[in-house]
Amino acid sequence: MTLLKGLLPDSADNSVADVVPATGHTAWLTLFASATMAFLAVFAMALSMATGRVADRWSDELARTATVRIAAPAGQVEAQTVAALVVLDTTPGILAARALSDAEQKDLLTPWFGDSDLGLENLPIPRLIEIVEDDPGYDAAGLRLRLAGEAPGAVLDDHSRWRQPLVRAANRLRSLGLFALILIGSTMAAMVTLAAGSSLAANRQVIQVLRLVGAEDGYIARAFVRRFTLRALAGGAMGTLAGLIAIILMPDPGEVAQNNFLTGLGFVGTQWLWPLLIPVLAAIVAFLATRLAAFRALKELT
Numbered sequence: 377m378t379l380l381k382g383l384l385p386d387s388a389d390n391s392v393a394d395v396v397p398a399t400g401h402t403a404w405l406t407l408f409a410s411a412t413m414a415f416l417a418v419f420a421m422a423l424s425m426a427t428g429r430v431a432d433r434w435s436d437e438l439a440r441t442a443t444v445r446i447a448a449p450a451g452q453v454e455a456q457t458v459a460a461l462v463v464l465d466t467t468p469g470i471l472a473a474r475a476l477s478d479a480e481q482k483d484l485l486t487p488w489f490g491d492s493d494l495g496l497e498n499l500p501i502p503r504l505i506e507i508v509e510d511d512p513g514y515d516a517a518g519l520r521l522r523l524a525g526e527a528p529g530a531v532l533d534d535h536s537r538w539r540q541p542l543v544r545a546a547n548r549l550r551s552l553g554l555f556a557l558i559l560i561g562s563t564m565a566a567m568v569t570l571a572a573g574s575s576l577a578a579n580r581q582v583i584q585v586l587r588l589v590g591a592e593d594g595y596i597a598r599a600f601v602r603r604f605t606l607r608a609l610a611g612g613a614m615g616t617l618a619g620l621i622a623i624i625l626m627p628d629p630g631e632v633a634q635n636n637f638l639t640g641l642g643f644v645g646t647q648w649l650w651p652l653l654i655p656v657l658a659a660i661v662a663f664l665a666t667r668l669a670a671f672r673a674l675k676e677l678t
Contacts, residue, residue: 443533564661
């Protein structure tokens with residue numbers, strides 16, 4: 377708020393502020409535009425942060441785990457599984473390794489095959505071994521060589537091909553969220569500029585009278601800047617409040633599917649403080665847009 381006090385004129389300018397009509401289409405246009413843009417900005421910010429959290433969580437989980445796939449003839453699967461487990465248990469950097477049971481592998485296939493009774497014994501499904509990585513990690517290249525010697529059918533998947541797309545997707549979505557906020561701010565600036573220009577044109581005769589009595593353009597422009605900045609601040613606050621209420625009323629993560637993209641949409645911890653900047657930014661955008669529009673219009677009215 378200290379910044380806004382520096383942008384706005386003091387009480388001495390209250391008399392000239394009456395030049396700007398307190399009601400009318402320009403007032404409603406400024407309030408509506410700033411409130412709508414602030415509401416959309418809250419959701420753009422929430423979506424960007426939530427997507428980043430989901431991608432970071434998936435990336436972290438995949439970074440700490442790996443999988444060994446045993447693809448061998450039916451008679452050699454168990455022997456190679458045991459050999460692979462021995463290699464994994466003696467590899468530095470691996471905290472734990474265990475072979476998945478038939479029930480667990482069936483659960484992994486359920487999203488593709490449904491809940492029907494799957495006969496895994498009749499399907500050429502490779503045996504999977506889950507690896508949990510320990511700090512500071514293991515030597516993947518060396519482990520692949522050891523597995524190739526002890527269990528030729530073992531294939532190590534360190535999930536790097538899954539992590540990299542997630543990291544790229546997170547970065548792109550964050551950039552998209554930032555770009556959306558820039559578009560929202562630009563749209564609001566355009567709407568405020570139109571409203572300020574309309575108000576200046578409607579008060580053309582009043583401005584000419586003020587000039588006749590010695591008022592300078594800077595003195596007149598401050599009246600418009602003050603009124604439209606306060607309108608944008610009020611509209612931004614209303615839109616931000618509405619957006620935060622809508623985020624709070626979103627379904628609880630426990631009430632939606634765990635794999636649903638909307639799980640966890642919103643803010644966490646100190647992230648709830650970020651939307652509080654939206655009304656201030658709306659006021660700053662309105663201040664700059666109105667100031668430019670006012671001086672341009674006053675120059676045209678000379």
